Amino acid sequence: MRIPDIIIAVDGYSSTGKSSFAKIIANEFSFLYLDSGALYRGVTLFAIENGYIDADGSIDVPGLDKALGGLDLHFGEKGTYIGDRCIEREIRSLAVADKVSPIATVPQVREFVDKKLREFGKFKRVVMDGRDIGTTVFPDAELKIFMTADPMVRARRRAEEMHTKGEEADISEVLKNLQERDWIDSHRETSPLAKAEDAIVLDNSDMTMEDQMKWLRNIIAERFCCA
Ligand code: DC
Secondary structure, rough: OOOOOOOOEEEEEEOOOOOHHHHHHHHHHOEEEEEEEHHHHHHHHHHHHOOOOOOOEEHHHHHHHHHOOOOOOEEEEEEEEEEEEEEOOOOHOOHHHHHHHHHHHHHHHHHHHHHHHHHHHOOOEEEEEEOOOHHHOOOOOOOEEEEEEOOOHHHHHHHHHHHHHHOOOOOOHHHHHEEEHHHHHHHHHHOOOOOOOOOOEEOOOOOOOHHHHHHHHHHHHHHHOOO
């Protein structure tokens, strides 16, 4: 299926399978896939390693804001990088997951990330997953999907993903982390997680990836009438 030059925004709750879905969409339509959460995770790792956030979650906002000017955070061959160091593994740890939502509430951090993301949107044919892509980063995105699923289903998926990577995962802790992140993400002042008015909801609690792709192909065929 050949589709026009559009931006596809995939927003929603943590561990609803946004990134897996977005990657498959990118592959099917030869779009560029961008993981906006990876940039928030990258800033978080940087903040932890350089002492801009402490164990109880207090953030040195002026210090972090200043340091962002010199932070070379970018996507590369194997994922996310700071300079030439690949940080893909570290940004998926529970230590980073635990601090990423508070870091993502900082307006200066959001500005830093948004600027990078918008650069990629200039060329269209991009599918981006996150929390505020359809509301803030690309409010004019031609197709907006808002993903949700039952919290327990999401916690199980996340724990399985961690197990495959050889990480420890206690299901109740994973569930707690997800729920805390949902709450912070939906209640922050700047660009909270919210469904854009024109987004289509996809609850994938009982759907396989193939079900989700069928659902999407139908929507694309209806809206963008392509063969
Ligand atoms: O998608 P993820 O779990 O990797 O995202 C990590 C965190 O980053 C998430 O808890 C909230 C934040 N985030 C955000 O605030 N806005 C985005 N567009 C993407 C992620």
